[in-house]
Amino acid sequence: MNTLLKNARKQKNLKTRELAQLIGIDQALISKFENGSRKPTKEQIKKLAEILEINYEILLIEWIKARILYEIKDEGELGLKALLIAEEEIRYNASFKRKKLSKNLQAILKEIDDIKKELDNFRQFDSFRIAQALELEYTFESNRIEGNTLTLRETDLVINEGLTVSGKSMREHLEAINHQEAIGYIKQLLERNFTLNERELLSIHNLILRGIIPEDAGKYRKVQVMIKGSSHTPPQPYLVSKAMEDYFIWFLENKNKLHPIILAAEMHERLVTIHPFIDGNGRTSRLLMNLILLQSGYVIANIKGDYDTRMEYYNSLEAAQTSNNKEDFLLFIARTEKESLERYLSIIKQ
CATH class of the missing domain: 1.10.3290.10 (Fido-like domain)
Incomplete structure (x- = not known):
């Protein structure tokens, strides 16, 4: 997600300071979003998608994936097993x-x-x-x-x-x-x-x-x-x-x-x-x-x-x-x- 944000910002010819002003947040946060040390909130994702003209669904999926990987990155095989168990529940809830x-x-x-x-x-x-x-x-x-x-x-x-x-x-x-x-x-x-x-x-x-x-x-x-x-x-x-x-x-x-x-x-x-x-x-x-x-x-x-x-x-x-x-x-x-x-x-x- 961080690469996606950085590339989209550069294509719009926006500096991190300018993007931060448009969103209404500190410039340092933009840098952290782009280097992966900080994750934006869901509301910030929405604003980033609008300003950078990124498909909101694609950006949100990347955001969710990053959150999941962060939670299970140190769990190895157990993390994979937990993910498989959760998959059926997620599929059902989404359908419902x-x-x-x-x-x-x-x-x-x-x-x-x-x-x-x-x-x-x-x-x-x-x-x-x-x-x-x-x-x-x-x-x-x-x-x-x-x-x-x-x-x-x-x-x-x-x-x-x-x-x-x-x-x-x-x-x-x-x-x-x-x-x-x-x-x-x-x-x-x-x-x-x-x-x-x-x-x-x-x-x-x-x-x-x-x-x-x-x-x-x-x-x-x-x-x-x-x-x-x-x-x-x-x-x-x-x-x-x-x-x-x-x-x-x-x-x-x-x-x-x-x-x-x-x-x-x-x-x-x-x-x-x-x-x-x-x-x-x-x-x-x-x-x-x-x-x-x-x-x-x-x-x-x-x-x-x-x-x-x-x-x-x-x-x-x-x-x-x-x-x-x-x-x-x-x-x-x-x-x-x-x-x-x-x-x-x-x-x-x-």
Whole structure:
């Protein structure tokens, strides 16, 4: 950047003193800008671009690059690793700032909030039995997405009657029991008016894999993984802890800025994209999403496990992960929540 400034000044036949007067700063600063010992402010960059007739975007990019290199110049390989981790976050934030919510998303969010307002007027008719039945369906569908072959009736027998279903594996039984206990845990969190953090996330995952892969339950993975049927490759294991640290920072920065549906969907997609666990990422991501929805007064968004819905779910996730196009996934989650709200309302009104 310093060479760019010096060459542009000379082409304009300006002395450092003259340029300093035009900008309104000390002459010594111009010399420091040109020899690289001092960086101009963003406002000074704008003035320099105008006076020296340099493309502002080009000059700003050079300025940003210089700042980044200054911060990581002594970090070696660690600096490069940090830069790679930051790249995905920067790409997402840049994309998110460029576009507001689409008209389709805005419309469905308005419909969702209208339904929620109507549901709030009927909350006094809510009951434990309604919640219990819908939570059972949620456990059944969430496990079905992951390949569990228990039917809804069999899931009920395993969870509520303590029965063993002939022909079904021990893992399938544990998946049903564990998921239902995880729902109970997030309801306890809601009663405590908690703040989402890493400890609670690991506790949820611990419940999901308890007795199934006990050595990995509630722990970040230490090996590289591939997602079956997806072209997205999750980050290397040594990057997971930092990615999860950034994940919770992002949540704290955005939890009061985004519509709860968008926030919940984002936290779901971001977690399953990092894929921090050896197994149970999908179930944990959906539980976390629904924890955020419940905390904001919405109902569980129950994604169905039938083939067509599952494929739509996976394809929208794939688009978000590989092309940074989250529109389809956000719409999918919004439609799922709308359907869940409508069903809940219809049951209560009866």
